[in-house]
Amino acid sequence: MSTTNNQQSSVPGVSILASYTADQAKILTPEALKFIATLQRSFNPTRKDLLQKRVSRQQEIDKGVLPDFLPDTAHIRNDANWRAAKPAPGLQDRRVEITGPVDRKMVINALNSDALTYMADFEDSTAPTWDNVLNGQVNLRDAINGTISFTNPAGKKYELKSRTATLIVRPRGWHMVEKHILVDGEPMSASIFDFGLFFFHNSKNQIKNGLGPYFYLPKLESHLEARLWNDVFNASQDMINIPRGTIRGTVLIETILAAFEMDEIIYELRDHSSGLNCGRWDYIFSFIKKFRQYRQYVLPDRYDISMTVPFMSAYVNLLIQTCHKRGVHAMGGMAAQIPIKNDTKANEVAMKKVRADKLREVTAGHDGTWVAHPDLVKIALEVFNEHMPQPNQLFARREDVSVKQADLLNVKFEGKITEHGIRDNIQIGLAYMESWLRGVGCVPIHHLMEDAATYEISRSQLWQWAYHKSMTAEGIQVTGDYCLKVLDEEVEKIKQELGSKYENSKYEAAKKAFATNITGKRYDDFVTTMLYDDILSIGSKPRL
Incomplete structure (x- = not known):
């Protein structure tokens, strides 16, 4: 396979510092590079300012200023009249979403699973090697075009079925950069790189397929970071001449700071919003990270931190209430269990935990949930189909919920460090x-x-x-x-x-x-x- 090793691309100010194959070159076209370079020049200064605000916020927390609901945006939270966009085509029913990396076999298997949507992940489940991110773009392009296939070393061939899950892409977070690409001598935002290349190559074909360019937005810490995504969305749609609002973004509420700004995050993205997701594992990580200086917030063993402990339960209930108040989906979290093939009893215990977790989510009011393995799709679907036979439960207002600052910070529960x-x-x-x-x-x-x-x-x-x-x-x-x-x-x-x-x-x-x-x-x-x-x-x- 032919390769190229450019230091300077044909686009002024853009340098590519690593080699790439002929197939990958179809992703790194001059037109695509010009598109993402324009986004980088327009929005990277704001991205860097927001990252500095994260540093300042952490310094304030370390001094004793704990997060709380923002007084300056109370009017947004208190206004009961505004709503976000209606669900986009292919996103009305999201009962079960499968997630995973963007390698070729995974893309095919996930799209072929009985899950309603597939979150193709450039972030937490993909190590961002140059090959991984470029091949991921190739794989998703081929999937959207219906040309993707894969043959393993044993000769087994994988191809798409006639009906596939709706594709949602998760680019890397605002904190990451793509060092293999320089724009005006500076590494690209990895978020803009992942989003921009995918959007440029695929959005019009996705619209032709009756869907649209849909994204999961990770690790936001404030509504201002959501505003930046919204600005990127508007500029991108304008640049290729598709209507604003075509893009949809689901925000992962996976930081403790974002939990205090759920209404504001939906508001900033409202014409592009498709809801919020309980990113439970990153949320626990963020809680520990942000309050790591505080003895009173020392948490016990990971397996003692269930979704029913006070600070996690408050977060879930507030997310569901907020989403449904604004007319968007409240998505549940990941079941990390995978089938245990050689131990029937252990597998039964693990699958029972999955079933119980999904039952908790659907009865709480979630509109869908995540699984990490195709074999778990059936279990999750059975639970949601039984308790939510319609596409969603946006009508479940959860008016019984009243979450205060103390509830989101409540770590009074049983647990041990062992x-x-x-x-x-x-x-x-x-x-x-x-x-x-x-x-x-x-x-x-x-x-x-x-x-x-x-x-x-x-x-x-x-x-x-x-x-x-x-x-x-x-x-x-x-x-x-x-x-x-x-x-x-x-x-x-x-x-x-x-x-x-x-x-x-x-x-x-x-x-x-x-x-x-x-x-x-x-x-x-x-x-x-x-x-x-x-x-x-x-x-x-x-x-x-």
Whole structure:
């Protein structure tokens, strides 16, 4: 396959710092590069200002200023008359959404599943290597055009069925950059790169197919960040001459700060809004991260933080109430369980947990839910079809809900910090980082599908416990030295299990990086930015 290795593209001011194949070149066309460069020049200054506001907000929190509902936007929350856009074609019924990375086989299997929609993920379940992000764009383009197929090494061929799930794309968050592309000497916003290339190549074909360009928007921390997305949407639609409002965006409420601005986020996107989603794993991560300096917000083992504990329950109820008040979908969260093939009893227990979780969601008022594996689609559909036989339940107003600041910050529930929880976090952290460094962004660990969000909980809990010198249920004081000791022990176990294969793994690099963030001292904002430079292909030679 032919390759190119450009330093300067044919578009003035745009540099491509890595090689790409002939197929990938059809994504990186001069017209597409000009489009995303225009977006970058228009909106990157605002993006950087908003990221600086995140830093300032964290400094305020560290000084004791806890988040609360904003007084300046009370008029938006209190105005009962405004509504967001009506559901777009293909998004009226979202009872079950399957999520996953954008590799070719996954795209086909997800679209062929009986899920109503498929969230193709460039973010938490995709390690953003240059090949992964470009091939993901190729795969989604081919899927929309109906030309996608895949043949595995054994000769099995995968093709699309006649009926497929509605496609929704999740670009990377505002905090990430795409260093393989420079615009005027500066790395591109990864959000603009992922969104812009997909939108440019596919939006008109999606409209021809009777649908539209639909997106999930991750890790927002304020309504101003939603406003920036709305501005990007308007400019993009204007540039290719399609009506404003054609794009739809569902916002993941997966930060504690965004939970206080749900109404405002929908309001900013109202002509483009298709609702909010309970991004539960990132939400727990954000809660720990934002309040990591506070002893009173130290959380117990991850498995004790259920969706029914006070701060999580308040978040869910407020999201459902807010969405339905504004006429948009309130989407439930991810079931991380995956089928356990070789243990019938364990599989029955896991599937029972999935069923119970989906029953909780549909009876609370959610309009749909997420699963990570095609085999879970049937279970989730059965639960939602039984309790919500119509496409959604936007009519469920949840007027019984009244959520205050204290409710969203209420961590009064039973739970323990245990040695098992510490070792589990370290095992998950190591395995996930090793996988990510190999370019794989989601991996089954302990019969759960782990991605960047679940990894972040593991890392952040260890930091928090070590920083506050928490005591385990066994009477062990958690310190940085103790975490490093357990890390050494777990790595030794892996060495014994892998034998000679260990040398060809990324475990040593994972251990080195992980050790920097579990002692209660250094704390990186995101693993995806901490490790990004380790997976770059800048200066790569042509792949002949």
